[in-house]
Amino acid sequence: MNFDKEMLLEKGRFVLKTAEKLGATQTEVTVGIQNSALTRLANSIIDQNVAEHHATIQTIIYVGKKKGSTYVEVIDNDSIRKAVENAIKIAKMSPDDKDFQSLPGALPYNSIPIEDLVSKNTMNTTPEQRAEHAKMVIDTAHSVDDRIKAVAGAISHGIGERVILNSLGVEAYDARTYANVNLTILAEDGKEQTAGWYADNNTDFGKLHFKEVAEIAARKAAEGFGMKAIEPRDYEVVLEPAALSGLLVYIAYFGFSALMYQEYISFLRDKIGTKLFSEKFNLWDDALDERTTFRTFFDDEGFPKSKIDLVENGIIKNLAYDSYTAGRDNKLSTGHHNKEEGHSLPFPNNMFVGEGDSNLNEMISETKDGLLITHFHYQNAVNPTEGIFTALTRDGTWKIEKGEVKYPVRTLRFTDAAPRFLGRIDLLGTYPKINASTFKVPTIKLPSFRISSIQK
C-alpha cells in the first residue's frame, strides 16, 4: 500500500466544501484507507487466511444543533457527494441536540514522526511470510512437549491511513501499522486436555517474538496436567499482565468513560476525588508515551492526545472525555473520542498501570494460599454501578501454596467488585519484555480475590 495523504486530504476537503454549500454549520469528516491480513491457525494447520482492503468516509454534519451522519465505503466523488447530501438531509429532519456545543477547534499537536508509527516490514509482509511464521510456531510448539496436540491462534498485520478534518480548522493525518501473534496451544495425554496462551503486539511484524510466544504458550499447556478442583472462596492471586489488562478493559469502559458516568452506569459516580483503590494503584492514559505499543497523537475527532491521570495513589482523579461529553460537564475534552459508524464513546485506549519493583518469583514466594492466573475469558460486568465483574480463568491457572506453585487447577469463575479486589495490593512487578496485552501493565499480587464457582 502506498501512502496517499494528499488524496485523503482532497476527499476530506471535498466533503467540507460540499457540506458548507448545502447548509451545514459544522462538519467533521474522517477518510480512511485500511489494508489488513490475518492467518488463522487451528489443529496445527493454517485453517483460515484472509485479506481485506477498505476505504471509508464518515461524515458528521451539524445544521445548528441538528445532527446527521453517514458512513460509506466508497471513494469516488459522486458517491461522496451523495453521502454528504444524505447526512445533510437527515440532519435537517433531526430535532435539536440541546447538549451539543461545538466540534473541537484546531489545537497544536505533539506530532509523532510517521517513521515511528509505520513499519516497512509490516507493510511488505506477504501471505508466504505469514505461512512460514505459522509453520515455525507450529513446529516450535510441538517441539516443547510431545503431548502438544494442536496449535491454534492468529498471525495478523495491517496498515491504516486516515485524515480527520472539520470545518473549524482541525486537520489531522496519520498512518499506522500493527502486527500481532496470539497462540492458544492445546495438549493432551489421553486423560486430560490442557491449554496455554501467549501473544505479542508490535508495529513491526519483524519484531514480533514468534518463537518465544510459541514456547511460552506450549510450556503453559505442558505444565497444565494434573488439574485439581479447588473450593470457591477468597484466595491471594498473582495476575499476569494479560489477566489484569483484560479486566482493565471492562473497568475502564464501565468506570472511566465519561459517557457511562453521565448515564448513571459507572461505579465511579460521585467518587471523583475519593480513594477507592490501594494507594499502590496508579492508572493513567498516555498515547504519546514511547513505551505504549500503538501510539497516536490525536483521537477520532482530531483532538490532541495528552497524558491523563485516572487513578493516583488509589484516588480517582479523572474520567476520559471527548468534546461532546466534556461539553455536558463544562470541561475540556481529554482526547479520548472513539467512534464507530455513528456511535461514539470516550475510552482510554493507551492505559498504563504504575510499575513496582517486584517480580513473578518474589510474588510466588510471598503467596501462602493463592492462584497464578494467565488470563481471563468472557469478562463482563455483573453490576456496573457497583463495579462488580465476572470472568473465567483460561489457558493456565495454578495453585500456589507456601511460596511454591503446586498444581494446575480447573477452570475458575471469579465474581468480585473492583474496588474490593484492587482495594489492597501486595506487590507490583515491572512491564514485560513481550507485549502480550496492548495496555502497559505489570504482574500484580493481590491479597484477596473472590472465586465464586469452579468447574469440576
Next chain:
Amino acid sequence: MKDLTQKAIDVCVGEGASYADIRIVTIMDEDITIKRGNIDVLNLTTRTGFGIRTIANGGLGFAGSYLLNTPEIERVAKLSVRIAKASGKTRKKPIRFVDEPAVEDTYITPFKKDPFSIPTEDKISILMEADKRMREASDKVKMTQSDYRAFREDKIFASNEGAFINQQITFCGGGISVTVAEGGKQPQTRSLPASFRGDYSTQGFEYFEKLNLIDLSEKSVDEAVQLLDAKQCPSGKMTLLLDGNQLMLQVHESCGHPTELDRVLGTEAAYAGTSFMTPDLVGKLKYGSDLVNITADSTLHGGLGTFGYDDEGVSARRTELIKEGLFVGYQSSRETAAILGLERSSAGMRADNAQHLPLIRMVNINLEPGDWNRDELIADTKYGILLSTNKSWSIDDKRLNFQFGTEIAWEIVNGEIGQIFKNPTYAGITPEFWNAMDAHTKDDWRIWGTPNCGKGQPGQVMYVAHGVGMARFQNVDVGITKEEGK
C-alpha cells in the same frame, strides 16, 4: 453483475483454484438512537464490496475489497488464490466440501412496509414520543434511550460449481431503556421489550410498529422506580423461571455456540473457545430433560437467522440439535460436514460483510414450544423466582460454566406473582441446568432477534435469533452476587 462474478471465477480457476466463489454485497444500515430527548445517533451506513473464497493446493484463501471494478476483481482473485496456496503448505489433508446442489435462484425477505421507504421523521417521531413519556413519567428518571434500526443486505453469490444466487435480506426493530436514580440508592435500569437496543425481526417497518415502544414507556419507568426500593434477590438453590428475553440468551450461549461444528473441531480454539459437545457424544449425551427440543431452523418467518441460502449457497433448512433431551446434531458448513462424514451442511455459513470470510453462525436456534400456558405455569409454581431481561452474561470457553444477570425478578409464591427483587443472578453447568427444565410454555413462544453475536478473527458481528417461551428449572443456584463488593 454476472460478467464480474464470471471474471472472478475465471481468474481464480486460471490461477489454479479447484474451487472459487464470490460474494458481492451492499449493506444499508439505518441507525437512530435518542437519548434524553436528544439525537445521539442518526446515521446511514452504506458498504459495498466483494469477497473471493478459493481452494488451491488443498488450502483455503480469502481476499476482499471495497472497489468493485474489473482490474480490482482480477487483483483480489489472484491474491485469494495466492493466499490459498500459502495456506495449503501446512495442511495434512486437502479441504473437501460435501456436495450441495448449485442453485440459480432469488430470495427476498417478505415485508409489508419497506423500512427504507418510511420517512425518517416518522421513526424519529415514535422514538421521541417514547423518550418523552419516559422522561415525564418520574422525576427519578436520569437516563432514557430509544433505538431504531433497519438493515438491508443485497448479495450475489456465484461459484465455479454453477451457483448464482441473488438475495435481499431486510430486518427492522428497536427498543427502549430507562435508568432511574434517587439519593444514595443504586441506579436501576429497565429495557423493553429486550435489553441491548431491543428486539429485531426479518420483517419490514411493520415489526417496529408492532413493538409499541410508546406504550411500553410508562411500564419501563414504573418497574425501574420499583426496583430502586426493591430487596436484593435472595440466594440459594431454588426454582427458577426465565422470561423469553433472558431464555433466548441462555439458548444462545449454552446450546447455540457449543453446537457450532467449527468450534467443536477446534477452529475457534484460540478465541471464542471449543465445546464440551464433542462428536463422540452425539446420540449419547443427555443434554437436557425429555422436554428439551432445540432446532436450528433458517426457514421460519421473521427470524434474524431466516434466509433463502447461506453464504455458501446452501438452501435454508431445519436441523435438530437436541431431541427429547438427547444431543443429536450440529450446525455445520460444507467443510465441517465433510470432516464429520455428514451428508449435508446445515446451511450455517454467514459473513457479516463482503470482506469477511463466512463462518458457522447461528440461524434461528429455537427451544421448540412446550405444552404449558404462561398463566398455568406461574399458577403451578409454589415458590420460585421469575427473571426477566438480560443484563449480564458470561460463559467459559467450552460452554459449560455460565452466569447470567437480569434487570428484574419477581417472587412467585403459591402460584402468584409477588414482590420485585433487584440485581438477580443465576449460575449453573449447562447439562445439569437443561436437565432441570420441567416446563416450557407455548402461548407466549416467539422469536427474539439479536444483531449482536460476536465471533471469529477478524471479529464479526452477526444477526441471529432464538424462538423461546418461558421455561421453569428446578434447583438452580440463584443470587450469586449477594455479598460481592463487601
